[in-house]
Amino acid sequence: MWKLLKFCIIAAIILALAWWVAALPGSVTADAGAYRIITPAPVALLLLLAVVGLLIVFLRVLGGLRRAPGQFAGWRSGRRQHAGELALQRGLVAVAAGDAAGARSAAAKARTLLGETAFVQWLSAEAARLSGEGEQTRLAFEKLTQSKEMKFLGHQGLLQESLKGGRVDEAARQAEAAEAAYPGSAWTRGQRLALAVREQHYAAALRLTQEPHERAALAVAAAQMAETPKLALNFAKQAVKAEPASPVALAALARALHGMGKERAARKTLLHGWKIAPHRLLAAAWLAPDATPLERAQAAAQLSAAKPGHMESELLLGETALAAKLTGEARRHAGAALKAGNTDGRAEAILAALEGKPAPAIAPGWRCTACRAQAAEWACACPSCGKLGTLIPAHPDSALMTTENG
Template sequence: MLRAARFIVIAVILLGIAWWISTLPGSVTAHSGSYTVTASTPVALLILAVIALLLTIMFRVIGGIRRAPGGLSAWQGGRRKNLGEIAINRGLTALAAGDAKGAEAEAGRARKLLGETPLVLLLTAEAARLNGKHDQADAAFKKLTTHKDMAFLGHRGLGHHAAATGDHDAARKHALAAEDAYPGSSWARAERLAAALKQQDWRSALGLTQAPAEVAAIATAAANSTQDRSNALRYAKQAVKADPSLVPATVAYARSLSLAGKARAAKKALLNGWTATPHPMIAAAYLENIPDPIERVQAASQLAAAKPGHPESEILLAETSLAAKLTGEARRHAQAATAAGLTDKRPYAVLTALGDAPVDAPAPKWTCQSCHAEHTGWHATCPNCGKAGSLVWKSASTALVPA
């Protein structure tokens, strides 16, 4: 209704103007050389309006022709951009699907359409890595590091390859650069920790983790490896504080105290460790400087008294009694160990030495909680998967006990 009313009003106004023009008196005469044109005022105004309209149309056409190349270029650029984005999307999908050839083809198509933009470089690098073309992947990742917003991804890709090829110095360098590019990155910190552990740079590794099990294991390794007695004691204290149940930490702490001339404190540390977690490593450290078999039995009795009746206390007494040729005591404690639940090979080895039939029983082992690999000795990091603080002691009578 309003539109109709508006149309009627406009039509009335236009008709009014046309009627007013048609009633204008007079005429207009134009001279050009020998030509003379005379027209009434309304007709002259109409001619001027037509000329103005034609000029407007002409200028618009000329402007459109002049803008046509730029418009065509913009249209072509937009089309190339759309096709390039489609190629990137398809390439990322191919990567996720594990289609190495498809990803490489789409990466090449995207590069032709868009050039070496950050996303194209990332797609190119990942596609090359999936195809096993590591030199090409590294080249693309290296170019990616020059883009401020994508430098983290570039260093991460280079760091992955360096770690995979065993170049731990390069892996560490790229992890540090990645952390600079994206502060607070958990991946960069984890990679730096992994590189430090591979290089057995325990001091640096301690600054890269706060997990108690990892701190305890790494500090224990640091205490065992340093030649500085004060540093060894400091690291050992840090290990015991992080995880008081960590047996190697207890042993390292006691050894550091002993080297510092604090024999009584060292003995007390081992007794406390045995009370908390009886373990053959503690027993070995406690008896380390006692060569006489009878004296070893006496010392073993003192240690076992801190945890009487425990399977480890019984097997310790059985083994030291056997070494001292106290066969009756050896048999009694070996049988007490099995009665207390110890069914690994140690009590049966004592009984076999005393004339009993051999028993096929498993040996106690260190087991990685991360990859479940088994090892005969303790390590700060699992030799199989490299995880720090993951080794636990497993005997046939116990659940997994922290190393």
């Protein structure tokens, strides 16, 4: 409805103007030498409008001709830009596919079409890396670090190349530079953490993670390498705070307390740990190394009373009884451990020793939750996959296990 009304109004205005022009009185006379042209005023006005229109068209055509070279150059530049972007896209796909030749070809074409842009430099660096050209890769990434927007990728590439070449100090410098170029990067933090662990700088590594299982493992390792008993105690407390039920952390805390001369607190920690997570590490920290076999058997009875009937309690009692030559007790507790579910061979080893037979192989005591590999000794990082804090007791009944990660 509104469109129809609008059309009617415009048509009425046009008709009114046409009527007004047609009704103009008089005529227009033009003299040109011996010629005289006389025309009515409405016709003269229409001719004037036509001349103005033609002049406008002429000027627009003239302007278009003047702009034509620039427009043609812009069109060609647009085509080059589009072709260069396609080359970059093909290069990205080639890098992802590990195609060194394809990446190199795409980088060369992109450089020809787009020039030495930061993105082209990155593609050239990745192509050189895939081709195994170490020096070219390093130079390309160093050039990329001069770009304000892409310097993080430059330092990232140099860090990876340094690690590949075993240049740990250089890798650490590149990690710091990458952090400065892109603060808070999870990738950079992970690389710095891995470098710190590799160099056994566990105290520094602690500042780079908030994951409880990683913090617990790093704190235990830091406590083991602490220069003073006070530092060892501080790190051990951090480990227990991160994972209160970890037998590794509790054993580390007990050792640190013992190193500070706090025997009562150390024994209290071990008793608490045995109640919630019985484990051979706690037993080893409980038994005095200079005690007689009989004294160790008596001490084992005190500790196992915190968790009577548990498989680890029975194994501890059986092993100390065997050492003290209490054969009847050793046999009874070994049998109780088997009934409690011991399958790692320790109970069978006690019985074999009593019968004078060769001891069976003892299964590894630790298992990685990330790669499922087994390990004989605990370490802050898995010896197989290198993941932090993933080693847990291999046998579910041997201790209260923390939540698996991975």
